[in-house]
Amino acid sequence: MSKIVRFHATGGPEVLTLDDVEVREPGQGEIRIRTRALGLNRADAMLRSGHLMELPSGIGWEASGEVDAIGPGVEGFTVGDAVSLIPCFRATDYPIHGELAIAPATGVVKHPDTLSWEEAAALWGQYLTAYGALIETAGLKAGDTLLVPAASSSVGLAAIQIARSVGARPVALTRTSAKRQQLLDAGAEGVIATTEEDVVARVNELTDGKGARVIFDPVGGPALTRLLGAAAPGGTVIVYGALSTEAATVPALELISKSLTIRGYKVFELTTDLERRKVAVDWILDGVAREVLRPVIDTTFPLEDIVEAHRRLESGSQVGKIVVTVPR
Structure with a gap:
């Protein structure tokens, strides 16, 4: 069982819970990731406070971690690779905030080892x-x-x-x-x-x-x-x-x-177009290598403080990205 961030009713940060969930094996074209850091976005708050057709729901677009399992048809990755996630899928289809996450392989990239887990989770979006x-x-x-x-x-x-x-x-x-x-x-x-x-x-x-x-x-x-x-x-x-x-x-x-x-x-008009996205990813990685681009992190919270992390997100007082760290 893994701790997964979910909500059983829409509303403020207080509706978030850490549920014990059995995460399935990755299917065709999918990768399972053992997360190390989760990046928060305004879109997370909009999803959590909006109206969904089905509850409970998971949440989250951005994360970094290690490849835990690889589904059929996936090439270019091995178990243990350090990877991060590009927002190019619906969070209701692939909610990735939790200890384990299933994601489409098209949204998974290897990031430079010059970035910390927290910086990698704060990069792509x-x-x-x-x-x-x-x-x-x-x-x-x-x-x-x-x-x-x-x-x-x-x-x-x-x-x-x-x-x-x-x-x-x-x-x-x-x-x-x-x-x-x-x-x-x-x-x-x-x-x-x-x-x-x-x-x-x-x-x-x-x-x-x-x-x-x-x-x-x-x-x-x-x-x-x-x-x-x-x-x-x-x-x-x-x-x-x-x-x-x-x-x-x-x-x-x-x-x-x-x-x-x-x-x-x-951003989805770019991230769902594989050719345009490759050009953008290469451009950003070049900027990271030249040290002209570097994620700014406002605050980090442990996974058990996910509610407080979302409260910080909604406060408007942050300067930079709010990141949640996941214990090994």
Whole structure:
């Protein structure tokens, strides 16, 4: 029997339990992994608090660990390999948070031994999201100014690192100035506290009136209108989340006069395309090898404290990824 993170009712972090479950053998095209670390995502909280057709349910997209068993038809892996998981499957089909996890082999990759288990569990979701949006879609390049709302999130920090790696200028947006120094230390060229400063005026000040060529927004809602005001002519706005529950209003005249592009983005469009994903994975691994990309971990919790880990996730006070460690 293995300890598996599940919930028997939807709701807050308190609904999570550690259940003793008999984990099956891997089937065709599957791998079983003995996990060492679990990466938490906002999507985990959305799944846990939403409405499912069937309960109890498992949870989780990201983890690192060792190959425990290999199913029929799987090549390129051996038992004992150090691996981590790319979010490319539904967590309701393959919930991976627990001591043992079954995953499709297409979502399993070998990670560099320069990364700790915790860093490997914090790698793929955030960097693939930022890479797909910024490099593949927006073509971020040297000299561009990039606006990063919710910059203290793991994806926001990955975006800052990726921007710096190609010579772009990342400007971090955060609600208050409490995290200003941490974001500057993380590589932001400027930090704007959105509840304390005029975003458009500060962006114009930082860019000599040119505006931001790329905006990478996980919030949406009314704040999106202000972001469009800070965009450069011909700029691209990538919306990859909806942390705000309010509707966004897009000013048509500004959209037209600036010739702006607004594009919705989800990481699964990249991770489920094997050719595009290979290019992205190689790009990220190269950045890790050159030490220009490195996951930032906010806090680690032991598996038995999974409820507290989710409370930290929902607090909004973290800077970087929340990781849960799994005892051997």
